[in-house]
Amino acid sequence: MHKLSELVPYLGDSMPYVYDGSANEKWRVCNVYALHLFHDGPGEMEIDGRRYPFDRQTVVFLRPQQPHAFHIDPARPLASYNLYFDLWDREAPVSVSRTFIYAPEPYVYRTASIVRPCEELDALPGVFSLQRHPQLYDALVTIARTFEDAKYYRNETVNSLLYAWFLRWHNAMHTRQPSDYRIVRLLAHLDFHLDRREPVETWSSMCGLKRTYFHELFLRETGMTPKAYHLKLRMRRAARLLQESGLSVTAIADKLGYASIHPFTRHFSAYYGVSPSRYRESGDSL
Secondary structure, eight states, X not given: OOOXXXXXXXXXXXXXXXXXXXXXXXXXXXXXXXXXXXXXXOEXXXXXXXXXXXXXXXXXXXXXXXXXXXXXXXXXXXXXXXXXXXXXXXXXXXXXXXXXXXXXXXXXXXXXXXXXXOHHHHTSOSEEEOTXXXXXXXXXXXXXXXXXHOOSSHHHHHXXXXXHHHHHHHHHHTSOOXXXXXXXXXXXXXXXXXXXXXXXXXXXXXXXOOHHHHHHHHHHHHSSOHHHHHHHHHHHHXXXXXXXXXXXXXXXXXXXXXXXXXXXXXXXXXXXXXXXXXXXXXXXXX
């Protein structure tokens, strides 16, 4: 059984496409792996006989010789980036000359991309919304545009980016993602206003919840208490500032809303096991 980290992607082709409900979008198979990134919606994807509705910022992941069809309203055409690639072979990639077979012709290929047993890859869904993962959406757009625009080292660049994208997607699938809109909105507020010294009551009021239920909901959505989550944000921001800026430790403490350097140093040392000054000197990573 192979691991996802053993992938050797080769992006054979990338192209913008507009789906308008035409006949060539109906039931068919392709002999290579494919990603279809839809910028808007709604639409509907049929894979292996099952239909999946989708909205904007959705990625469709198709395996070689997997029967599929696009169900798009001709009155509302949808633009996408289509990426065709191999995942296990860079020596003789099939994706550089992909082909389709349309129903009712027999789905039989002489050549197709290599498919290896990989539970992590098999677990990735065929249709996945990226609305809650804007970094994944932007990264896939970057891959498509790099393939179009790169003049030098295109293959090396896009293949490395595609490899990283699949690993990041796997991480996103296995990382807790808050879904309650009130908590999601609060998390954005906390990240943007790390310098504010706000009590938990202010946060629960922003969510329109009583403190007890707010605490339970926050813990369920993030796996952490509100104060622990806020401290994590502060400490990670502090670490980045220590590594990437020329600000003094005192200035960083002030920037993060601490009344003095002493409580900041105490919190940082407890979180990372070293003082802010020692952390900066050692160059430790997060």
